[in-house]
Amino acid sequence: MPEGMNPSSSQSLSRGHLSVYSRSGGSLSDSPEDAARPAPAPPPGSGEDNINVVVRVRPLSNKESKAKDNFVVQFPGNGQLLLEGAPLPAGGSSPGSGNATKSRLFSFNAVFEPGATQEDVLNYSGVRRLISMAVEGFSCTVFCYGQTGSGKTHTLTGPPGLFDGQVDPQSPDHGLVCRSFQFLFQQLRERSDFHFVLKASFLEIYNEKVIDLLNPGSARKPLAVRWSKKSRGFFVENLFTVDCEELDDLLAVLEEGMRNRSVGSHGMNDHSSRSHTILTVHIAAERQMSEDGVFISRQGKLNFVDLAGSEMTKKTHSEGKTLEEANNINKSLMVLGYCIASLSDPKKKGHIPYRDSKLTKLLADSLAGNGVTLMIACISPAKSNMSESLNTLRYAARAKKIRTKPIIMMVRKGATHCHAVDVHRGPVYTPARGLHWSYAVVPRGQMAYR
Numbered sequence: 001m002p003e004g005m006n007p008s009s010s011q012s013l014s015r016g017h018l019s020v021y022s023r024s025g026g027s028l029s030d031s032p033e034d035a036a037r038p039a040p041a042p043p044p045g046s047g048e049d050n051i052n053v054v055v056r057v058r059p060l061s062n063k064e065s066k067a068k069d070n071f072v073v074q075f076p077g078n079g080q081l082l083l084e085g086a087p088l089p090a091g092g093s094s095p096g097s098g099n100a101t102k103s104r105l106f107s108f109n110a111v112f113e114p115g116a117t118q119e120d121v122l123n124y125s126g127v128r129r130l131i132s133m134a135v136e137g138f139s140c141t142v143f144c145y146g147q148t149g150s151g152k153t154h155t156l157t158g159p160p161g162l163f164d165g166q167v168d169p170q171s172p173d174h175g176l177v178c179r180s181f182q183f184l185f186q187q188l189r190e191r192s193d194f195h196f197v198l199k200a201s202f203l204e205i206y207n208e209k210v211i212d213l214l215n216p217g218s219a220r221k222p223l224a225v226r227w228s229k230k231s232r233g234f235f236v237e238n239l240f241t242v243d244c245e246e247l248d249d250l251l252a253v254l255e256e257g258m259r260n261r262s263v264g265s266h267g268m269n270d271h272s273s274r275s276h277t278i279l280t281v282h283i284a285a286e287r288q289m290s291e292d293g294v295f296i297s298r299q300g301k302l303n304f305v306d307l308a309g310s311e312m313t314k315k316t317h318s319e320g321k322t323l324e325e326a327n328n329i330n331k332s333l334m335v336l337g338y339c340i341a342s343l344s345d346p347k348k349k350g351h352i353p354y355r356d357s358k359l360t361k362l363l364a365d366s367l368a369g370n371g372v373t374l375m376i377a378c379i380s381p382a383k384s385n386m387s388e389s390l391n392t393l394r395y396a397a398r399a400k401k402i403r404t405k406p407i408i409m410m411v412r413k414g415a416t417h418c419h420a421v422d423v424h425r426g427p428v429y430t431p432a433r434g435l436h437w438s439y440a441v442v443p444r445g446q447m448a449y450r
């Protein structure tokens, strides 16, 4: 148990550490065995996928325990979470609702109780399936969302200090990123039918500026975010990408980025991320399709996004530089909130304000494009953080309604030329094999994920 956390708060939970909701045929809540299998095809005809959402509740911190803060979260099971005594909005329809409270029940793909380990999060959040899908050519994103000090960085990379000095890759404190890298290489070793090429990049968005965390020699010179007509998405110009042949190379990328990112201290977290970070692993899988030198290359992607936490500056006692950072963090999270609200409301079919922040430009494809996305909402169980936890859970519940259209991106390379094609997985009939799931290569622009 890392320093600063109250061990008794996790011991007080007797119902196990995980509460999983398994949709029939759903893609999350996988057992380790399920997740190790290749990602199954989505149901025929759907072509769409919901953003999967899990919640992690951290233990009470020592500070919260010392202040005799109450533990206000209950775990009824089945992916449900009950927030006790949440305030009703002032001016609500019920009489006297200004001071009134009500317990609120939420339902997610999985809920991790305070005693859940880092390994539990790898095994039961659905991230193993996401990695399998990235290997197959899908663009996959894991992002952590929540108030400052709620455990986002702890969940993705581990507790503070883990990357100072010599790093032990076997440390039980490692978060989802290091564990995912190990699982990814395990998957690649099992796929000898493809030749894989991995590249990684690591950036942060600090005060609305994109900084390359792998190229600090550039004196933190901000990079431009541009729109690519070809890929119909935003990208960061001149971002450093590193070839990663071995697991150690990916771990070196993680360590380097973690050392270079912006961290600060305020009233609610001594090691607070002052920026949003995005670590991306590009996974190109190439296979020779015919004797005459035609290759198919699948272009998968795995993004790990550690969002800076929303802050009530009164509570964090931010001032000067920390206040400027907090304002930028809150502003970009507000734009993200607008985007999530618009995307989750089927009546709002119009404009989504992606262009209003660098963060939403770079997350646009994960939120509503062709990607597969997992959101990990992190909350504190303390009564003093009730309204922030309620906000996070509302965001998370909204995000769960967003639907994306995952597709595999492939490039077909001939012996003398190379051109892009779109590839679909779906039912194909051949006399030899009958009806079976397979890939179909179609000219760009005639995409249909079936």
Ligand SMILES: Nc1ncnc2c1ncn2[C@@H]1O[C@H](COP(=O)(O)OP(=O)(O)OP(=O)(O)O)[C@@H](O)[C@H]1O
Binding pocket: 001, 002, 003, 004, 005, 057, 058, 059, 114, 146, 147, 148, 149, 150, 151, 152, 153, 154, 155, 158, 159, 160, 269, 271, 272, 273, 274, 307, 308, 309, 310, 378
């Ligand atoms: N599940 C957990 N178990 C044990 N300790 C935890 C857990 N989650 C968070 N912590 C501890 O709580 C503290 C704050 O967590 P962390 O820095 O990850 O929060 P954060 O949400 O990333 O905050 P910020 O937005 O300010 O960066 C850290 O010391 C971390 O190790």
